[in-house]
Amino acid sequence: MRIKWDGKLKIGNKLVDAEHKLIISLINAIFVILRHPEEREELIFTIDQLSKFSKEHFENEEKLQIQCQFPHYMENKLGHQKLLLELDNIRDSFDNLVNISDKRSEAYNDEAKRLAKLLQNWFVVHILKSDMKMKGYLPISSDQ
Ligand SMILES: [Fe+2]
Numbered sequence: 427m428r429i430k431w432d433g434k435l436k437i438g439n440k441l442v443d444a445e446h447k448l449i450i451s452l453i454n455a456i457f458v459i460l461r462h463p464e465e466r467e468e469l470i471f472t473i474d475q476l477s478k479f480s481k482e483h484f485e486n487e488e489k490l491q492i493q494c495q496f497p498h499y500m501e502n503k504l505g506h507q508k509l510l511l512e513l514d515n516i517r518d519s520f521d522n523l524v525n526i527s528d529k530r531s532e533a534y535n536d537e538a539k540r541l542a543k544l545l546q547n548w549f550v551v552h553i554l555k556s557d558m559k560m561k562g563y564l565p566i567s568s569d570q
Pocket residue numbers: 442446483487552553557
């Protein structure tokens with residue numbers, strides 16, 4: 427389930443790539459925590475961190491896109507809004523997951539697997555379908 431960072435995921439801008447790496451780390455941390463159902467608070471804390479950081483990340487991307495007159499800015503911005511809504515829904519589902527009383531049950535495991543898959547797809551859609559279009563438009567370093 428773990429997402430592995432490799433060259434194929436690189437956009438070519440230092441800030442965006444570093445932020446994507448951090449998002450991957452948070453998602454991978456969630457996958458690990460899911461194997462320890464007793465870690466309720468840890469799970470919700472990490473999901474909240476992911477939501478918070480993703481919002482920041484999308485804002486940073488949008489700022490960069492304006493700076494370099496990225497032609498798909500509007501389409502990308504709408505995509506970000508949709509992704510944040512999806513992430514909110516996934517977060518609510520995680521909230522429900524931690525309330526399943528029998529953490530050793532099949533129901534818990536099935537739901538944990540379903541949510542892990544959703545989270546993985548969420549990230550893949552963001553980076554591969556939307557951000558890859560920025561490749562070649564953004565400067566290598568954002569502090570130029
Ligand atoms: Fe991104």
